[in-house]
Amino acid sequence: MSDKLHEVSIEVNGKARPGAVPARLSLVDWLRDELCLTGTHVGCEHGICGACSVMLDGEPVRSCLMYTVQANGHRVTTVEGLAKPDGSMSILQDAFCETHGLQCGYCTPGMLIAAQGLLNSNPNPTEEQIRDAIGGNLCRCTGYQQIVEAVQLAAERTK
């Protein structure tokens, strides 16, 4: 491997985060290991489970399938950046607590990113659209039922 470091400047959760990274460093490893943003989780490292989902310029992406250098100049939002400016839970986060849309919490950050991505573009999704939007995020605890309910509740409360 090359030890050469590449300068990057990435906006993470609203703050500019400059850094120097090897070309092969994945975005999720940079977020977790360098920025200590451990809310983003690693599940499969091959782009199927969605646990590592973050938003890139507002769109959900897999941070395990992306190199840090590819995010240079872009905006990244992680689960830590979903809260309201005063630090309290967002409507969606609160809805997940209300319907118990999680158990072990491991897929939850990625699930929140996927669901928030949906609500940002479609404030009134149908159940089918919700299932489609979270269809790339695997959960082994919930059977998705209370997650779907959480997203429906958040959509209602956002109106």
Added chain:
Amino acid sequence: MNPFRYIGKKRRTKEDPRFVSGRGRYVADIALAGMKHVALVASPHASARIVSINTRPALALPGVLYVLTGEEFCAGTDSLVTGVDAPKLTRFALAKGVVRYAGEWVAAVVADTRAQAEDAAELVGVEYEPLPHVIDPEQAMAPGAPLVHPAHGSNVILHKKFVWGPVEEIFAKAQHQLAFRATWGRSATVPIETFGVAAQWDPGTEILDVWASIQMPKYPDQVAKALRLPGNGVRVHYDVDVGGSYGVKRGLKHTVLVGYLAKKLGVPLRFIEDRLENLRGGDMQGPDRFFDMQVAFDSDGTLRAWKIRAVDDVGAYAGRAPFQLGKPITAICGPYRILAVEYDATSVLTHKTPQEAVRGFGQSPTNFAMERCVDRVAAFLKMDRVELRKKNLIRKDQFPYTIPSGSTYDSGDYHAVLDKALAAIGYPALIAKREAARKGGKLAGIGISTCLEPSGGNSAFEVLLNPKNETTTWMDSCLVRIDLAGSITGVMNTSSSGQGHESLVSTVVGEILERDPASVRVVRADSLSALPSNSPVGSRMAIMLGGAAAGAAKKIRETLVAIAAHNFECAPEDLEYRNGDVSLKGAPEKKLAWDQLVEIAHRKFHRMPPGIEPGLQAKFVWEVPTGGGLPDAEGRVQMYPCYSFEAHLVYVEIDPDTGKPALGKYVCGHDCGVMINPDIVHGMTYGGIAHGIGAALYEKFSYTEDGQLAAGTFMDYLLPSAMEVPALAIVDHCTPSPLTTFGQKGSGEAGYLGAPAAIANAVNDALAPAGAAIDTLPMSHLAIWNAIHSGKRT
């Protein structure tokens, strides 16, 4: 009417807020100062002799500290424990001399970063000489088969045959008999978080600190034993959030390996499995079992007796996995009045990844076989499947009901639960829908299953299957402490993997002490300061941790009343406890408030009654209700105390051109007694159904003929997404258990225990008009398509 203040009410959990804000603390989030990383070298062969290992190129890479091989590791540690009686079967984290499955770990590399360790692992040169292998359990039992462990002398590591009741007599007299084979494919719960462990050795205190993604009874003891450390030389930190487990996160070999290296090298280490390691060498695959079923029954649909031969492929090594043939003995009749049972259980070694505990501990495969049996009897007699079940279900007035294998079911109202589920799904309309779909040329079916979830396990299957392994308790504990400020803290003694135990303890303690659960903090002891626990296995925590927390809280409450009685110079019976305050009955103004009582306990010994310790804390260690007994000469023993019941109904339509099944309406009628937190119970049940959908239709650890795992990624091992899992509905019923503190039963395995059976029955109902049937799971699209187009049973 709900008689409780907090129990059974909708309450947000204590755990959810930290998880939705990304503030969980999982093992991969544990960063120790100066921490190094471990990567593994895995065998590419199912069976081979290790000729040589060249570590030099790996050691030459920058950042690499050490390469460990099996020779050194096996000399420096002891074998992990095998639960069954097979003393010559050893199991170490690293192979020595031979490898017994593709993916088995051969060497471990330690480096400054995980990337460096993985790079170096690729440079470890291992020369192998391939040996014969066997991956089919029936071939493994045949004479002349390659032996996985030649020292054991056979590939069979467990064979037990039980006969409970006059089986042969009943078979001779019964009007009909049926026989068939049902096969449960090798699948597992596959959490989204892989297994991980971090460890640090302190030579000053001679303690190995361990943080792990763990759900394993007796974990610290077994790690210490294998590392040749005293029991108090290992300290497991239970305040690590576990990203799902559902049985499989046992991680003993991982921990012994990392613990050995941390101690030897004097550096803190962390190892996090990647997904391939998790699926292949992580030893977390589940039961792989076929059942030869025979049933004796009468023309009126009365089930009389059955014979079950279960053969389970346990893979290349064994820990507790063979005991998964034992748990089903506690519900070997299902929910039915069956007078006699023969059970012939065999655990077979093959050159596959070792099996580990999976949600239900063998009960779900057994329920699948029994429920296919019931549907086959109905088809034979041309009887309605619901009517056949209703005819044979144990009636409400028959509880407590003792089955031939010795367990007594505590309580239930199976007919009521089934009726509720039928009403909820609109059964007559569903039948009409199926008929209309069939008339339209579609393959449509309805699936039914009625089955049990034994809960609160006492591990009596250990001694039943291995008399040398005398286990008659499976206790759990809680400590409740009130500090000087009057705040309540509950201390639990194990890690959790999503079951909401902090919510459980706070709700129960709040209920007993009549204080708001939101104000009750729940923390976790480490294993050196912990009271006894057996981890959250066997659907036991609502019963056992809930019971222990209630027991401790009751002691606190009694102490508060005793303090007031002493100060009022009256008898405790003259006093009334309300919201933490204690007052004289009939004279509410004569009262000592919570804060005053707490202050007396902590500071005013002169106002304390004699014989009561100062401070305000209580521990409670609870033995399993009905536990403590040994099997009798016929192998009868009470295993689990409580029996939850579930009735599943599901509608399926199959695309005949692709074999793809689409699940429609799904209803689960569920009775787990008193629910402490309904949202948590429902959530686990929904999740269990999703697991069941995976086991029934999608998930399989397939092996090629040369013994390679063909499902090492999520492209091949297919987990159901929100697109495969339909909207699910649960209908609650409550028959309290007479054996537990609040009437609660277990529910952690709910849904999973009946879903595969119901789905298998639905697919078979859909295939029946085509003259096809499938009794092998998973029923992949291809298997369904083949069944449709060959028109024969598979």
